[in-house]
Amino acid sequence: MKTDDLVSMLATGAAPVERHVAAKRFGWALALGTLGALAVVVTGYGVRSDIAMLLHVPLFWAKVAWPACVAIAALAAVARLGRPGKPVGGWWLGLATPLALVWLAALLLLWLAPPGMREHLLLGRTWRSCSFNIALISLPALAAALWAVRGLAPTRLRLTGAIAGLMAGTIGALTYCLRCPEMSVPFWATWYLIGMSIPTAAGALLGPRVLRW
Template identity: 40%
Template sequence: MDMEQLIDRLAADVKPVPRHSIARWIALGLGLGAIGSIATVLLAFGMRQDWSVALVSYHFWVKWLYTLSLGLGAILVTARLARPDAGRLRHIWLLGIPVALLATIGLVEMSRTAPGDWLAMWLGGSWRDCPRNVLLLSMPMFVGLLWAFRHFAPTNLHAAGAAAGLASGAFGAAVYCIHCPEVSAIFVLTWYTLGIALASALGALIGPRLMRW
């Protein structure tokens, strides 16, 4: 039996993959994880007391749009890397757009604030807790994505793990907005992003061990 015959025989019983199966598995894994993350923030931290005020606050929506846009971009990269033929990620630079926009907002806010108050804007009242809490809230969704990846055939496991961690971290940060009262853009840019980066780094570290197929 030559190589072509062997390939034909191996491929003879392969069933076609349903359309949008990757999107469905990722949505299911992320959705189940999101339930765990929301339950965690409600039970462990609680909702912010001024929720009705927050919903009409410019600062709240800046935080939420930043984290959600990062999460959506990262999940598209994750879906791409779930395929064995992921190829080059030509549009990954788009993930930098939310970061650049938030940095611009932060600079504008600082320009309107006395320099003596900049440190307070940057550190807020919870800078020590924020990255850790974002990482914690990312874990249920990261586990959900790892479960979804058991149905895929990724080949770049480090990148796939990093992308899954980035998506989980960004959506975990979005969930954290339910609790976090911080309003400064420079706070969000620094400490939220640090928590998201930690989740991505963790994904890159353990992804190759848990996504291997």
């Protein structure tokens, strides 16, 4: 087959690419993933009875803010990874900064706390179940995030899957705040991070299979 014939065949039936397709897919993914996570929390765990009072507690908003900051950076990073040749750029710093800040705060609080209080600050009452709960709650968001990226053109499949999983993990952590009784910075700096790392690892494992095109 001649080159001109091949080009003509490939171009036959070609249509313009839909504008803002990535934004639309990630918008749907965020909406569906968040609704799914909320459904798991509300039906499977229940919301804290004092949640209305917590809305006036600054520490609660700090607890919400750090996974929210990671979620924004993860969303921006995975959207760029879904486009061939698009650099992630400064969003790597956006991912690392809130994680570093919360760990610095946790270490400082543990250092300043009386020795007898350190174990409680780190383990709280729910350390055995917290990370698993976050990972379970994030499953709808993980499926939605991988669906969104699959419709694009990622080339670094394992990395893209991992960041999609991290985005899902942050959604799981954010919605779990409605249930979690723990308010210690060292606790959620440790067990929330582990919980977010589980869907991150799952995304890295699934990426080469699910995102291949």
